[in-house]
């Protein structure tokens with residue numbers, strides 16, 4: 001087992017570090033096929049994403065990308081709900097995009113089967129080659145992340161986001177919804193994402209030190225807007241899964257509609273705030289939390305955020321449409337070190353399974 005971990009103490013840490021390569025493989029592995037798949041789905045204006053867990057968060061990023069680039073307004077539904085609520089709402093004019101690392105999650109497979117029965121077109125985004133999801137789907141895109149052993153998804157998530165980005169760009173190109181020059185820029189930006197992730201990984205030691213400081217905290221809040229919102233959800237999920245610390249991911253706009261009541265002195269609020277459309281709005285949300293004594297941990301490329309933050313995790317500059325791939329990485333590392341510092345085995349969290357094959 002030591003050999004398989006390639007010198008890392010846990011599979012999760014190894015898999016976090018494999019992300020630059022995994023993202024490169026996802027890009028190269030899909031380059032030849034993405035245009036054909038985009039062609040096949042371009043005619044569908046009813047798009048429903050179904051997924052569970054971390055893959056559900058990828059679906060939320062997919063929704064954001066489809067909105068911004070392909071000008072589609074997809075629905076994102078937990079696969080476990082889809083079966084019961086969408087039976088009469090799906091037909092042969094519907095495209096269902098199922099996202100599943102394992103390709104074996106029972107709820108997701110059930111949703112896919114229902115969609116097929118109703119005549120919908122089903123596209124699966126899957127990591128495990130030949131898994132059940134690939135057999136049900138009409139079309140499959142692989143994430144090419146390689147085997148993931150740690151229960152908490154890491155490289156399979158960032159590669160799902162990579163594939164979704166490629167698909168949204170290609171759809172936008174086919175539909176003519178966005179300036180093609182900008183699409184080319186985004187494509188070149190995506191090529192550089194592995195290097196940006198590499199750069200983030202070099203800051204692991206400071207994230208471990210931050211984890212030392214945070215290890216006795218009881219509650220964490222993660223806030224974001226736009227594509228930062230799913231990142232907040234995923235950051236909170238990683239923390240819950242492996243450190244067993246209570247964490248909530250929130251849309252920052254919702255803060256003042258309830259969660260602010262929970263903020264006390266020193267409660268960590270992790271704010272995901274890349275440059276982009278909602279940067280200034282996020283600053284106001286951070287100030288709201290700060291005024292209640294929260295400990296603000298900001299992730300941003302903008303130095304000025306240190307004015308309103310206790311800790312600024314300095315991020316590389318990246319287009320906001322690509323930012324979710326890069327910004328989740330420090331959150332994975334933080335959760336990993338918090339788990340280890342609290343004496344947990346991050347590879348085998350209690351009560352959880354890598355793949356949930358019962359509904």
Ligand code: G6P
Nearest residue numbers: 053054055100101102105153353
């Ligand atoms: C389990 C795993 C999660 C994963 C979810 C969905 O709950 O512990 O890490 O995100 O299943 O899995 P899938 O294979 O469908 O992506």
